[in-house]
Amino acid sequence: MKWDTCDPKTAYVLHLADDALILGQRLAEWCGHGPILEQDIALTNISLDLIGLARQYYQYAAELMGEGCTENDLAYHRDSRAFMNHLICEQPNGHWGDTLARQFYFDTFHFFQLEALAQSSDERLRHIAAKAIKETSYHAQYSAEWIIRLGDGTEESHAKIAQSLRHFAPFAHEFFVASEVDRAAAEADFGPKVSDLSSSWEEKVNAILQLATLDPVDLGFPKKGGKAGLHSEHHGYLLAEMQSLARAYPDASW
């Protein structure tokens, strides 16, 4: 398979799929490790939603690629350089506040992204987005509620979540810096112009931060490259764990 030579639409669908899969995999690491049972279930539910969404995108991408390509090939047999997820998705979970800060930035972006995709020129993408936006609104509410509680909680929780939010802000900046794939998608009108999403995102994020008694977001200098396949070292370890079974037993099935 030649992942790097696929057409702009396939590349864009893969980019959407990779975000969902990589963040879903990261959240799955919390399974059995949540601070309390209820939150463990909450995060793994979100993880499953994201992996379910990734499957819909990968199935579509596999159809577009043809030649017998399957969703499993795309998820488990591509290397790091072929993945086009945002860097923020692959960042380690850290502590509870880190995970929720990362989630809050992503969910808020994801919501506006899906809202735009529901107007895509591509029917299949419109369909997937219309379905996913319901669960994504819930994810965004859930992570926002946590930001408010941690920010407006104790002195310690306030300091920790402020630090986590600062840490992930430059990664969030990557949402709004168009990659070649984003640009091609916007030109053909099957995806949004990502820079157009930044004002809604900042407005929503800052409204929540204000409720949380936290400072407004400062995106800083963008940490980018993920959408072009240039990942942080964490990405390789994540793939190694996620893909090991499929690669050791290429014909394994349920």
Add this chain to the structure above:
Amino acid sequence: MSQASHQWPLWEVFVRSKNGLAHKHSGSLHAPDAEMALKNARDVYTRRSEGVSIWVVPSSSITASSPDEKDPLFAPSDDKVYRHPTFYDIPDEVGHM
């Protein structure tokens, strides 16, 4: 007791499985406040499309009858079968009762 003070309060969860039915007790969970309790209840008790509406109530707000009072409270109705509407046929059109 110091253990207990670090725990989030307990909430009782009631789920209505479809419109027209009453909310039914599903179980309990820990949450820091009511809003979070609702979200947790959604995740813990409605993952398989069990509900259309959720109530959460602080467990501490529930006053329960004591098992010791079982006889005075409930035994007297045991021999009053005429209180059951079992002598009537309920038409199917009535639906849930």
